[in-house]
Amino acid sequence: MDEPVDPEKANRSVDDEQIVACRDVCRRFVPDLADGEVVHTKVCLYDMTENSDFVLDRDPDHPEVVYGYGFSGHGFKFAPLIGRLLSELALDKQPSSPIEKFSADPSRRRPPTVGAHLGKGK
Ligand SMILES: Cc1cc2nc3c(=O)[nH]c(=O)nc-3n(C[C@H](O)[C@H](O)[C@H](O)COP(=O)(O)OP(=O)(O)OC[C@H]3O[C@@H](n4cnc5c(N)ncnc54)[C@H](O)[C@@H]3O)c2cc1C
Numbered sequence: 001m002d003e004p005v006d007p008e009k010a011n012r013s014v015d016d017e018q019i020v021a022c023r024d025v026c027r028r029f030v031p032d033l034a035d036g037e038v039v040h041t042k043v044c045l046y047d048m049t050e051n052s053d054f055v056l057d058r059d060p061d062h063p064e065v066v067y068g069y070g071f072s073g074h075g076f077k078f079a080p081l082i083g084r085l086l087s088e089l090a091l092d093k094q095p096s097s098p099i100e101k102f103s104a105d106p107s108r109r110r111p112p113t114v115g116a117h118l119g120k121g122k
Pocket of ligand 1: 044045046068069071072073074075076077078
């Protein structure tokens with residue numbers, strides 16, 4: 001699902017249609033689970049930037065504010081690196097890896113990806 005939502009108002013319940021869609025995916029990849037009992041459901045959100053790149057930067061107008069967001073469903077595996085880069089920004093150190101492409105300034109970011117978000121789109 002890639003519908004924009006307001007996190008304060010997002011529908012947090014899972015409907016039958018979504019369960020059927022999950023079963024269809026299971027049927028392709030883990031057929032033994034496809035008709036199993038549903039014991040727990042959960043809706044969670046992730047934030048997508050327009051081009052799927054993270055934002056790791058200072059606020060241009062308030063440099064004391066450091067941003068780390070827009071992990072586009074891929075942030076967890078980068079957590080140690082992101083933590084190090086954010087701490088370097090917060091401590092006014094030179095980032096130990098290049099972060100220009102993760103600018104908060106839209107004019108310094110690469111153009112939006114068309115039709116695909118790192119394998120999560122169409
Ligand atoms: C379904 C799903 C699948 C994913 N799969 C992968 C994957 O396979 N591999 C991967 O690398 N990444 C994956 N991710 C992405 C990864 O989980 C995120 O990129 C990562 O957790 C982002 O870390 P974060 O600290 O920025 O945000 P979060 O982990 O969302 O943490 C934000 C925290 O802030 C708290 N918070 C929010 N608002 C407020 C507030 N107003 N006041 C106080 N606290 C607040 C929240 O409760 C939460 O604890 C997935 C995400 C989702 C939703």
